[in-house]
Amino acid sequence: MSFISQKRFYRSIVIISVSMLFIYNLALTVFKLHTNDIVFMDFHARWQESAYLCKGLNPYKVNDLNSIDSIGIINPQMITVPWAWLIGMLINPGFLPYGIAKIIGVIIYIGTYLITSAVLANYWLNNIVNNRKKDLLWVIFPGFLLGAQIYWWWSIICGNQGAINACIIIICLCLYKKHPIISGLLMTVAMVKPQLTAIFYVLLLLQKEYKLIFTSIISGLVSFLSVSLITKSTFVELLLQTFQSGSKLDGVFYGLFDVMKFFNAPIALILFADIVCGLLYVLLYWKVFNNKNCTNIFVLFSGVAIASTFWFYKQPHDNIILAIPCIAYLYIAYVTDKRRDY
Known part of the structure; x- marks a missing residue:
């Protein structure tokens, strides 16, 4: 096989493999949605939080005596971070009846994927292939x-925001160099799941993206302050309620050192070990690739995306963030492919 034929063969493998992976997962998602009820339990809990916030109530303080029948009582273990009760209305509108909000939620899942795919295609077109007509086929591959x-179907059935957050983070990566303020606001939205998003700020800080970080912190604090004023709860009270709830989660994967649960290690100790290892991994990854003068954002942020899967507690739908290293591998394949013309 000649060199040119060999390169065409390898390129065909990439095209066929990416296409088949997408088709397989689409078929699996349709099958799972057809054979399972879209219970939307996570979405329902997020909607309840926002709905009670609209009534001026702290979800942690809702009980049998003051609950509203049309909203219901929330399982304390299902309640998320306080700033997300307000920001989350963009994803789970608590000001609408649940039936309507659920339909909007499904539309948001589909729309977020389509928008992210379009942003990826635009980024790839303008920054990677540089409008080379013969390479336009590569533009659709990141999407x-x-x-x-693999876990899109799970995220949709549960109504978990992991898939949406992964999409928002990817959009931020495509935009943050030219639009740091917009990216900062989007990262604030993604912080409705801090266990997935927070570690990305480490690399953004190392890259000195201060405008993005400042915008995100300020908008997050505004949301937190608004929640505090609306619910008449102090910052400290809200944080303590969050930590007390988060330390009692059942049936979740507690990161890299999850196995320590079988030795009755405190959850706080397990999470501390996860955080330390996650941060060390990100710093080491940054040192290696920064020294190599790597400029591709997906290669740079692959380490953070991988660390985000083990640095804190996780659920399977959070692993959709691993699309970032997958896209990085696609970029490496493209760069290798384009070094010689066919």
């Missing part, structure tokens, strides 16, 4: 790889 992540 395919995002859609090929």
Whole structure:
């Protein structure tokens, strides 16, 4: 096989593999949605939080005596971070009846994927292939790889925001160099799941993206302050309620050192070990690739995306963030492919 034929063969493998992964996951998602009820339990809890906030109530303080029948009582273990009760209305509108909000939620899942795929295609077109007509086929592959992540069906059935957050983070990566303020606001929205998003700020800080970080912190604090004023609860009270609830989660994967649960290690100790290892991994990854003068954002942020899967407690739908290293591998394949013309 000649060199040119060999390169065409390898390129065909990439095209076929990415396409088949996408088609397989699309078929699996349709099958799972057809054979399972879209219970939307996570979405329902997020909607309840926002709905009670609209009534001026702290979800942690809702009980049999002051609960509203049309909203219901929330399982304390299902309640998320306080600033997300307000920001989360963009994803789970608590000001609408649940039936309507649920339909909007499904539309948001589909729309977020389509928008992210379009942003990826635009980024790839303008920054990677540089409008080379013969390479336009590569432009759609990043969106395919995002859609090929295996837990989309789980995220939709549960109504979990992991898939949406992964999409928002990817959009931020495509925009933050030219639009840091918009990216900062989007990262604030993604912080409705801090266990997935927070570690990305480490690399953004190392890259000195201060405008993005400042915008995100200020908008997050505004949301937190608004929640505090609306619910008549202090910052400290809200944080303590959050930590007390988060330390009692059942049936979740507590990161890299989850196995320590079987030795009755305190959850706080397990999470501390996870955080330390996650941060060390990100710093080491940054040192290696920064010294190599790597400029591709997906290669740079692959280490953070991988660390985000083990640095804190996780659920399977959070692993959709691994689309970032998948896209990085696609970029490496493209760069290798384009070094010689066919």
